[in-house]
Amino acid sequence: MLLKTLSESSGVSGGEKEVRQFISHQVRPHVENVETDILGNLIVRKKGKKEGPVLMVASHMDEVGMMVAGFEKSGLIKFFKVGGIDDRVLLSKVVQIGPNKVPGVIGAKAIHLQKPEERKKSIKVEDLCIDIGAGSRDEAEKRVRLGDYITFSTRYEEIGDNCAKGKALDNRVGCAVLIEILKREGYPYSFYGVFTVQEEVGMRGAGTAAYRIKPDLALAVEGTTAADVVEVKEEGHVTTLGKGPALTIMDASVIAHRGMVSFLMKLAEEKGIPYQIRRFTGAGTDAGRIALTRQGIPSAVVSVPCRYIHNPAGILNLKDVEYTVKLVEEFVKNLPEGGFDNEGID
């Protein structure tokens, strides 16, 4: 299972090697060219029947996680967060550290030892440590190094009705979609698939890759928030599991190109692919960087709804993934020869 391996691989921003190598191995037989740039973006060229508008389909490989920041005398490990994580989810989790995946746990003071007022407060990352069972600083430093990346240790699993649970679904699900697209054939125009790095620390990879490729248009494939859960009122759901891929009108980083969004909607309706509009304008994606590269690049975002992203265990609907693959495939196959411009938009 593609998504299982992708989800269980370690790839915190700046340390995407394991994910990159897996993807590279997967797509190599199906594409014309594979290269890595100096930031670590994996840039793949898929051959079409002819040359046309240059499309870049981007999907980021990195996940939020942590990093070894220091060692206590006792052998406990201080750590920093990499990317946006709620401190409160860190408590009582199993993690793995560095290339050797050294296991460790984030401990919490036993409830018996806490005063009543302590129990009410959230615990900050500054006050937490990772315990790898080392008896001293020296022993700990033998097993992990300063700067080593840390991920949650979460097994991917299919659960419920057509759902899957795992870590890093944002954005390994985007990677899974893009890999699948690259494996298929019959595209009219050659295009680029780019697996980007460091989206979670500021959309760092997408801009440099777009600068290099100079695409005429770009599509980012993402895992996005779904908050269709109890405790959240319907107007706050953002996206809903099982209702198909989500299209972005606007987020904090980009206003999607209106011509492209209308085209995607029309296509979905024609091909009978369910879709939804992302009902939120916050957070950013690679499309934000790509859109502002060089003279500007018309960009849009297609996302798979995922619950509990940036947490140790997220949930998505596998039907949504299928429909997302379908929509992206149809988009690439039906790309207008002239690309998209701003003339003629009402």
Place this chain on the structure above:
Amino acid sequence: MDIIDFLQKISTTPGVSGYEDKVSEIVMEEFKKYSHKVSRDVLGNVIALKKGLNNGPDTPKIMLAAHMDEIGLMVSKIEEGGFLRISSVGGIDPRTLLNQEVLVHGRKDLPGVIGAKSPHILEPEEMEKGIKLDKLYIDLGISEARANEMVSVGDIVTIRRDFVPLGEKMAAGKAMDDRAGVAVVLQCLQELQGIRHDADVYAVATVQEEVGVRGAIVSAYGVAPDIGIAIDVCHGDMPGVPEHKTSLLGKGTVITTGPNIHPVIYKQLVKLAEEYQIPHQKDTAPGPTGTDAWALQISREGIATGLVSIPLRYMHTSVELLSMEDIKHSARLLARFIAFQKHDGLKELVACF
């Protein structure tokens, strides 16, 4: 010039973000002595080129970036009575400004004092609160008419602060962030006079770092290097700050790793420091490093970026304190790093992935 004299000179010279010309004159003059060509770009970045001996297509082009701007103040309004209201340029803690002596760079340089009520007339509650910038004002001891004649809105203000040597190895002063980095770059150029190197080196003293790494954005685009190393200051050890967030003063140059840093550059720096027995420490940055390195990394198609820092206490005050030894160690490491880059160095930077 001796590196400590140089640091003393540039630390005491005004050079607030956007108005670095005085300090850049001195930097140009000194960089010129140890490089082949020195120029200034349209935003004022000083760019010195020291050519390498064997520069082929796969020899990395290296850019060193240390920012020469400092945080400072700007006149925002001339009030009745000739008092001046101020706005900050860069991240200033207004509480460190109370009753500082300043220079207002108006039609000519005017000495003045930032006013502070004497304790006799202060309400007890006032003393409990940190003062806000919009309550502060500069007193030049001149009339309103004279103030209007000599000063305009937008004039730059700097804090007057001598360079304070502390014992044999330490010193304190203003603008050590990041004139200390500029001193490292100068000393690196000096060291390179005696070391063979293949790669072209662009030593850049950048502008406007304190207001958003702006000089690095445009100079990195202009120079278009393959490798970029930022040289800046990092937080030194002090009471009340966790150990893993600081580095030790006098214990050597600080080499950072994290998403902002190319893994090969980090490895090479550490390896060379060990090989040449240069005192060094390691640091981690889980996201933005808050230095020119952040801009360098994503210029054009991307640059392999490194960060070398000097531990500094009391950052963004006018008494920033550091050890001269750390400057020297940083410069030695950089020179060794440059000499290490050979004609096929570029390949490794991609092959590691």
Place this chain on the structure above:
Amino acid sequence: MKELIKELSEAYGPSGREEAVRKIIQGKLKPLADNMEVDSLGNLIVHKKGPGKRIMLAAHMDELGLMVTFIDKNGFLRFSNVGGISPHVLLGERVVFNNGTAGTIGCEKIDSMKDLNFKKLYIDIGASQKKEAEDKVRIGDTAVYQRNCLDLGGRIISKALDDRVGCAVLIQVLQEIESPANDLFFVFTVQEEVGVRGARTSAYRIKPDYGLAVDVTRTGDTPESETMSVALGKGPTIKVKDTLIISHPRVKKLMVDAAEKAGIPYQLEVLERGGTDSGAIHLSRGGVPSGVMSIPCRYIHTPSEMVDYQDVIHGVGLLKNILETPLE
């Protein structure tokens, strides 16, 4: 020029949907431009040829807006802000969509004004159920303030003077300028209010030697306002610093010299919070020396922004003087 300001400020054009404004400007400038193009983000680039240096002039077409994110079963619309709007100015405000659908903003019951945020607000377009609302408005549609431009004599009140008044200044200058001494690119930018985005890509495309944004700026001349020296009616401002730029000293000086020489009143501006298109232009490629001319404006980002008409007239004069002097 008042009619021009009225026409522009009353037009619909939130960030990302600037086409109505662009159409008005295109219509006015077609006879005067040597070349006119729309780039992939929607910036309108008007080239007026001249000898000498390439100068990029930028005024943004976009205004603030409210984007619909949800339609409930009773036909109420939930929304997010597009650009920097304070929820406080929205209470009781009327808004209008591109297709003419109008509505008013309502608020959930709250105990204190401190609890007020966008999540508590909704747009009521008079629909009694979801279906009826959906016939008029879709998720993703954006509304703007519904306000007319009001001429108070010396001063003008309207929505979106930020930065339609800048657009008006550029149009007027292009209409009046006889012999440009420089090669001029008048750029009417998009998406300034969401992060100076249009200016960034258009500057990359144009590769200017100099950049100059024309925008509005805050003032310190109202009761108990911030300590800022800018006032309405004392002339356009020449910016020294804001959040996004420290104006290039050379550009600042040439603007001051032009004002002094022509005897045009001006004010120097240090802005504590805020930025303009020049923030993006000056960091384009290897750097572009840039400055900003602002029209002082009270109540920025509210439905009732106020400028002084003489400041606008003097702004046109100052800009013309700058552009008719050959730059080095």
